[in-house]
Amino acid sequence: MSKKDKIVQAAIEVFKEKGIERTKVSDIVKAAGIAQGTYYLYFPSKLAIMPAIADVLIEILVADIRKQINTDDPFKTQLDDLVEVMYQHTKEYRDVHSLVYAGLSSTEYLQQWEEIYEPFYEWLGDVLENAIRREEVRQEMNAKRTAKLLIGTIETSAEQAYLYDQTDEKEIDEQKKELRTFINQALGTKND
Amino acid sequence: MSKKDKIVQAAIEVFKEKGIERTKVSDIVKAAGIAQGTYYLYFPSKLAIMPAIADVLIEILVADIRKQINTDDPFKTQLDDLVEVMYQHTKEYRDVHSLVYAGLSSTEYLQQWEEIYEPFYEWLGDVLENAIRREEVRQEMNAKRTAKLLIGTIETSAEQAYLYDQTDEKEIDEQKKELRTFINQALGTKND
Amino acid sequence: MSKKDKIVQAAIEVFKEKGIERTKVSDIVKAAGIAQGTYYLYFPSKLAIMPAIADVLIEILVADIRKQINTDDPFKTQLDDLVEVMYQHTKEYRDVHSLVYAGLSSTEYLQQWEEIYEPFYEWLGDVLENAIRREEVRQEMNAKRTAKLLIGTIETSAEQAYLYDQTDEKEIDEQKKELRTFINQALGTKND
Amino acid sequence: MSKKDKIVQAAIEVFKEKGIERTKVSDIVKAAGIAQGTYYLYFPSKLAIMPAIADVLIEILVADIRKQINTDDPFKTQLDDLVEVMYQHTKEYRDVHSLVYAGLSSTEYLQQWEEIYEPFYEWLGDVLENAIRREEVRQEMNAKRTAKLLIGTIETSAEQAYLYDQTDEKEIDEQKKELRTFINQALGTKND
DNA sequence: TATGAATGAGCGTTCATTCAT
DNA sequence: TATGAATGAACGCTCATTCAT
Numbered sequence: 001m002s003k004k005d006k007i008v009q010a011a012i013e014v015f016k017e018k019g020i021e022r023t024k025v026s027d028i029v030k031a032a033g034i035a036q037g038t039y040y041l042y043f044p045s046k047l048a049i050m051p052a053i054a055d056v057l058i059e060i061l062v063a064d065i066r067k068q069i070n071t072d073d074p075f076k077t078q079l080d081d082l083v084e085v086m087y088q089h090t091k092e093y094r095d096v097h098s099l100v101y102a103g104l105s106s107t108e109y110l111q112q113w114e115e116i117y118e119p120f121y122e123w124l125g126d127v128l129e130n131a132i133r134r135e136e137v138r139q140e141m142n143a144k145r146t147a148k149l150l151i152g153t154i155e156t157s158a159e160q161a162y163l164y165d166q167t168d169e170k171e172i173d174e175q176k177k178e179l180r181t182f183i184n185q186a187l188g189t190k191n192d
Numbered sequence: 193m194s195k196k197d198k199i200v201q202a203a204i205e206v207f208k209e210k211g212i213e214r215t216k217v218s219d220i221v222k223a224a225g226i227a228q229g230t231y232y233l234y235f236p237s238k239l240a241i242m243p244a245i246a247d248v249l250i251e252i253l254v255a256d257i258r259k260q261i262n263t264d265d266p267f268k269t270q271l272d273d274l275v276e277v278m279y280q281h282t283k284e285y286r287d288v289h290s291l292v293y294a295g296l297s298s299t300e301y302l303q304q305w306e307e308i309y310e311p312f313y314e315w316l317g318d319v320l321e322n323a324i325r326r327e328e329v330r331q332e333m334n335a336k337r338t339a340k341l342l343i344g345t346i347e348t349s350a351e352q353a354y355l356y357d358q359t360d361e362k363e364i365d366e367q368k369k370e371l372r373t374f375i376n377q378a379l380g381t382k383n384d
Numbered sequence: 385m386s387k388k389d390k391i392v393q394a395a396i397e398v399f400k401e402k403g404i405e406r407t408k409v410s411d412i413v414k415a416a417g418i419a420q421g422t423y424y425l426y427f428p429s430k431l432a433i434m435p436a437i438a439d440v441l442i443e444i445l446v447a448d449i450r451k452q453i454n455t456d457d458p459f460k461t462q463l464d465d466l467v468e469v470m471y472q473h474t475k476e477y478r479d480v481h482s483l484v485y486a487g488l489s490s491t492e493y494l495q496q497w498e499e500i501y502e503p504f505y506e507w508l509g510d511v512l513e514n515a516i517r518r519e520e521v522r523q524e525m526n527a528k529r530t531a532k533l534l535i536g537t538i539e540t541s542a543e544q545a546y547l548y549d550q551t552d553e554k555e556i557d558e559q560k561k562e563l564r565t566f567i568n569q570a571l572g573t574k575n576d
Numbered sequence: 577m578s579k580k581d582k583i584v585q586a587a588i589e590v591f592k593e594k595g596i597e598r599t600k601v602s603d604i605v606k607a608a609g610i611a612q613g614t615y616y617l618y619f620p621s622k623l624a625i626m627p628a629i630a631d632v633l634i635e636i637l638v639a640d641i642r643k644q645i646n647t648d649d650p651f652k653t654q655l656d657d658l659v660e661v662m663y664q665h666t667k668e669y670r671d672v673h674s675l676v677y678a679g680l681s682s683t684e685y686l687q688q689w690e691e692i693y694e695p696f697y698e699w700l701g702d703v704l705e706n707a708i709r710r711e712e713v714r715q716e717m718n719a720k721r722t723a724k725l726l727i728g729t730i731e732t733s734a735e736q737a738y739l740y741d742q743t744d745e746k747e748i749d750e751q752k753k754e755l756r757t758f759i760n761q762a763l764g765t766k767n768d
Numbered sequence: 769t770a771t772g773a774a775t776g777a778g779c780g781t782t783c784a785t786t787c788a789t
Numbered sequence: 790t791a792t793g794a795a796t797g798a799a800c801g802c803t804c805a806t807t808c809a810t
């Protein structure tokens with residue numbers, strides 16, 4: 001693993017640990033086992049690491065999705081699995097996610113956010129197009145735009161679920177069920 | 193207007209202009225026309241004001257919605273209007289909104305986020321229940337849960353739209369149209 | 385009790401409680417049950433109360449001494465009793481004592497310290513003069529100067545004893561015994 | 577000289593000039609010729625430097641004493657010299673001394689005070705033991721305890737003397753004379 | 769006298785960034 | 790490349806004091 005990756009990994013770890021607290025560069029370098037100055041050989045400023053972190057988060061998410069979702073399954077199954085993976089991912093990384101988002105907010109990097117999500121949009125867009133072709137969903141939709149809507153809906157729902165520490169799993173399951181109905185309707189998913 | 197409200201108003205203004213990191217307490221008090229120490233009579237720390245700001249943002253949003261949406265209109269019309277108002281609101285306040293969210297992230301206050309949204313959820317939940325009763329939407333939904341999903345979907349979509357400064361209105365209109373289809377389908381809105 | 389006295393009493397209480405921590409004017413007024421501004425009707429500044437506190441401390445000490453020491457007793461007995469009372473007093477008030485001393489240090493009031501001790505010096509000077517007259521101690525001493533030395537010696541010894549929280553009473557007793565020998569020798573106290 | 581020592585030296589100088597309340601960390605670092613942040617690499621807070629200062633003060637005192645006192649001299653002479661050196665030292669450093677003591681009072685460090693004095697107690701304890709062996713003082717004393725009493729007595733006496741700016745040297749000489757008598761008696765110093 | 773909200777100068781501390789090695 | 794001690798600008802917060810009521 002390159003030193004740069006090591007720094008990014010360490011940063012993610014520290015964000016997860018320190019959670020809500022503000023993370024210092026000195027924490028990151030300590031976790032990465034490098035000297036304070038070394039950080040600046042790879043990133044020009046404290047916030048400059050944020051896009052790299054966001055990239056990794058999306059990479060992890062997309063990798064998980066590819067692993068857990070079988071694109072030969074019926075679309076409805078794939079959709080259910082997508083919800084599961086995204087809930088799982090949100091649960092594990094939601095602190096980091098919101099911190100990174102916050103970090104990007106205070107810089108010129110915010111613009112990159114959508115760009116970073118692009119591979120994810122792309123993947124889901126392809127899946128939707130397949131489903132359209134296979135007539136497993138309604139026909140007249142724009143696959144890419146709908147992919148963005150779908151991702152936004154699932155992600156926000158997951159965030160609402162895990163916003164409270166109180167992981168009342170039963171409550172979460174209810175919400176997940178409602179979500180599945182909501183998006184299946186939205187896409188006009190065929191059942192049989 | 194109470195002094196506390198004056199501080200909150202001033203904070204919103206300054207956050208809109210400068211962002212969260214770049215905003216000093218001294219900027220807020222200057223804008224509010226009060227002394228530095230006075231701020232701390234009302235809020236124990238710089239970040240402690242965030243929930244109060246979020247409250248105001250939601251108040252404004254809900255007030256706008258009440259003003260612009262006629263609950264006697266067909267549900268479909270109300271939904272269209274809701275999208276318009278929320279897009280408008282996101283456009284105007286999206287900086288503050290994400291800053292406040294970021295600010296809450298770095299504190300123990302994040303938990304309050306959902307609580308603050310409660311009045312909005314409540315309102316839309318009532319509207320949905322009416323629509324269910326009037327058979328303008330599909331029957332088997334849970335109104336409150338669906339309200340949360342709906343709000344999350346519209347809000348995220350609006351955020352995606354205004355994430356870039358480049359306000360390509362045509363592009364935005366396309367996305368808005370796709371969104372309307374998406375949510376109408378999701379709710380099973382009746383057309384006639 | 386006058387309001388001024390109430391403030392002084394409250395200040396002593398707060399000093400005892402907060403001990404080592406810096407005490408704020410707001411703590412004092414809260415304890416005294418008065419408004420912040422009222423304090424300044426009686427003392428022109430935060431530190432201005434220090435001499436008044438010192439006065440009270442000495443008053444208490446001298447009152448205790450008068451109560452516990454019988455000036456008709458043999459001088460040696462009086463001396464033993466004096467040691468007891470001063471140790472007791474130091475134990476109870478040593479935090480306040482050092483804080484007041486510190487408080488006076490940072491002002492022009494430090495000069496008053498000796499002045500405040502004057503009644504105590506006076507009292508012990510008289511006792512010593514009696515002892516000289518009664519030939520219970522060596523003859524050639526200057527009563528007033530020796531009183532000051534004696535008080536300083538006993539007080540410092542007591543402070544050394546209670547500097548540590550660890551109140552090893554056995555150790556303290558040993559030191560007290562050594563002290564008694566030391567001062568009896570110093571004064572040439574007659575035994576029989 | 578190490579950077580830490582440089583900071584301590586500078587702090588002593590500044591405290592002598594300005595007092596503890598009026599001394600800002602920025603004054604200390606300016607005098608030390610270092611950056612503000614550097615101070616905090618060596619001391620975690622403003623007050624945390626106090627024990628280090630106290631250490632230095634005692635070091636200086638003990639060094640002076642070793643230089644000025646000939647341990648081959650008769651004990652009585654050594655005692656006279658000790659009084660001289662301690663008066664001298666108190667005169668020069670009394671502001672810093674009481675400030676440091678006050679500073680320690682407001683922290684958890686107060687406990688260290690006796691610990692810091694330890695080398696001084698040790699030295700005088702040895703001297704006393706020698707005197708006992710040579711039968712220059714009374715025989716039955718505990719050397720270490722008596723050393724503490726002796727130091728306390730002389731120090732307090734010197735502080736009483738220099739508490740007033742008005743250095744009436746004649747008055748001070750009188751008191752010093754009375755002090756010498758007092759402690760010689762206390763120790764049973766032999767004259768011939 | 770008494771109040772207590774308001775003041776605002778002032779200070780301790782932090783932490784991103786630099787640079788000599 | 791790598792180090793980590795040093796930097797110093799920047800800022801949150803405190804708290805003694807004031808003053809309108």
